[in-house]
Amino acid sequence: MSHFTMETVGWEPRIPPVDAETATPQQLAALEACPPAQRRSTYFLTLANDPGSLGERGALFNAVMYAPRGLPRAERELATAAVSIVNGCIYCTSVHARRFAELTKEPEVMQRLLDEGFSTELSPRRRAIVEFSAKLTATPGELSGPDLKPLREAGLTDLEVLDLIHSIAMFANANRLMQSLGKSVPPPSE
Amino acid sequence: MADTEDLAERLLGIAPDSPLAVLRTERASIRQHSEGAYRELVLPAEPGGVSLAERAALALRVALIERHEGLAAHFRALLQQHGDAALLAAAQHFPAPAGADRTALLLRYADMVAVQPECCGQEDIDALAAQGLSPQDIVAVTQLIAFVPYQTRLLAGLRALQEEASS
Numbered sequence: 001m002s003h004f005t006m007e008t009v010g011w012e013p014r015i016p017p018v019d020a021e022t023a024t025p026q027q028l029a030a031l032e033a034c035p036p037a038q039r040r041s042t043y044f045l046t047l048a049n050d051p052g053s054l055g056e057r058g059a060l061f062n063a064v065m066y067a068p069r070g071l072p073r074a075e076r077e078l079a080t081a082a083v084s085i086v087n088g089c090i091y092c093t094s095v096h097a098r099r100f101a102e103l104t105k106e107p108e109v110m111q112r113l114l115d116e117g118f119s120t121e122l123s124p125r126r127r128a129i130v131e132f133s134a135k136l137t138a139t140p141g142e143l144s145g146p147d148l149k150p151l152r153e154a155g156l157t158d159l160e161v162l163d164l165i166h167s168i169a170m171f172a173n174a175n176r177l178m179q180s181l182g183k184s185v186p187p188p189s190e
Numbered sequence: 191m192a193d194t195e196d197l198a199e200r201l202l203g204i205a206p207d208s209p210l211a212v213l214r215t216e217r218a219s220i221r222q223h224s225e226g227a228y229r230e231l232v233l234p235a236e237p238g239g240v241s242l243a244e245r246a247a248l249a250l251r252v253a254l255i256e257r258h259e260g261l262a263a264h265f266r267a268l269l270q271q272h273g274d275a276a277l278l279a280a281a282q283h284f285p286a287p288a289g290a291d292r293t294a295l296l297l298r299y300a301d302m303v304a305v306q307p308e309c310c311g312q313e314d315i316d317a318l319a320a321q322g323l324s325p326q327d328i329v330a331v332t333q334l335i336a337f338v339p340y341q342t343r344l345l346a347g348l349r350a351l352q353e354e355a356s357s
Contacts, residue, residue, distance in 0.1 A: 014310075014312050014315040015315060015319075015325045015328055015329070016325060046329070047329055047333070049324075049325040049326045049328070049329040050238075050326045050327075050329035050330040050333060052230045052234055052236070052330075053227065053230050053231050053329070053330055053333040053334075054329075054333075055230075056223050056226035056227035056229075056230045057223075057227045057230075057333060057337075059219070059223045059226070060220060060223035060224060060226075060227055063217065063219040063220045063223060064220060067217060067219065067220070069216075070216075070217075087307075088308050089308075136343050136346060136347060137343070140256065140258075140342050140343045140345075140346035141256075141257050141258070141346065143346045143347065143349070143350050144349075144350055144353055145350050145351075145352075145353030145354040145356075145357050146354075147350055148350055148351070148354050158209075158213050158351075159213065159216055159217075161351065162213055162214070162216075162217060162347075162351070163217070164347075165343070165344065165347030165348065165350075165351075166217065166220055166344070166347075168343055168347070169340045169341075169342075169343035169344040169347065170340060172336075172339035172340050172342070172343050173336045173337055173339060173340035174336075175307065176303050176304070176307045176332075176335070176336035176339060177332060177333065177336045179307035179308050179310060180302070180303045180307045180310040180314075180315075180332050180336070181315075181328075181329065181332055
């Protein structure tokens with residue numbers, strides 16, 4: 001059985017998060033650059049210990065996941081869930097699998113992907129996105145022009161491909177941060 | 191010219207009037223903050239408890255782990271400017287030294303976060319704190335180590351787009 005889930009997974013930091021009540025102006029400014037829904041999450045408050053990097057990295061993350069037009073948000077979530085599976089990050093997988101399910105209203109598609117892995121049945125466009133995500137994550141040095149062909153055949157535009165690359169790259173970062181600065185706390189098993 | 195060249199443009203030779211450069215202007219904020227995060231992590235104005243030489247050494251090591259020669263050469267040149275020959279040698283030596291000194295600890299932490307972050311435990315973070323790293327330093331070091339894998343995949347993806355355009 002797969003250990004990945006769409007249920008809410010907790011995250012416990014290994015260093016004390018910043019207290020939003022006593023945060024410095026610089027820490028608060030850095031948090032303001034982060035996606036609004038996540039500004040007060042334990043994870044972002046932990047990163048706020050170093051406000052310089054959080055401000056830039058939070059703004060980067062926000063643009064990668066939420067910039068208008070280009071790759072539909074659900075497909076950014078699909079890519080980041082796929083990357084998180086390859087990297088074994090249970091917390092990130094749960095968050096982005098859930099967002100994909102909410103945006104598409106197709107939780108069964110994501111559940112199958114979590115249970116059966118990337119060989120599960122997917123539409124050609126989703127298959128192309130998942131396989132490109134896995135390849136760029138696992139073997140970036142082997143990527144070359146022809147690897148974009150399945151994406152083009154599935155109809156991705158230049159901007160959509162660029163957004164996909166940004167999403168995949170962002171989670172090479174996010175998965176490593178999340179797994180080292182804290183630990184996933186899975187939901188109680190049945 | 192509105193902007194100076196960013197690291198990706200320099201390393202990949204993306205010409206300002208090329209289709210890829212034009213495409214990237216549609217995501218100007220990502221271009222800006224990719225460069226901003228890089229500078230904030232590797233070249234911060236206030237490096238705090240982690241020196242600029244240590245930052246360049248960690249970035250170099252992760253670029254080597256990721257087998258990205260262009261990034262590695264960039265960080266190696268940066269570390270050479272800081273003039274710490276012992277650190278330059280240590281950062282490029284695999285496996286990382288087993289000692290309990292600060293450099294050995296930082297290099298082993300870089301290897302773990304870059305390659306198998308799932309193996310990180312409370313004791314690894316506590317060991318950094320015991321070497322005098324503050325919570326801010328620990329976050330900065332981890333952000334830096336985790337940022338080079340972002341750069342590697344960004345560069346690999348942009349290069350694939352370049353290759354596609356020229357084929």
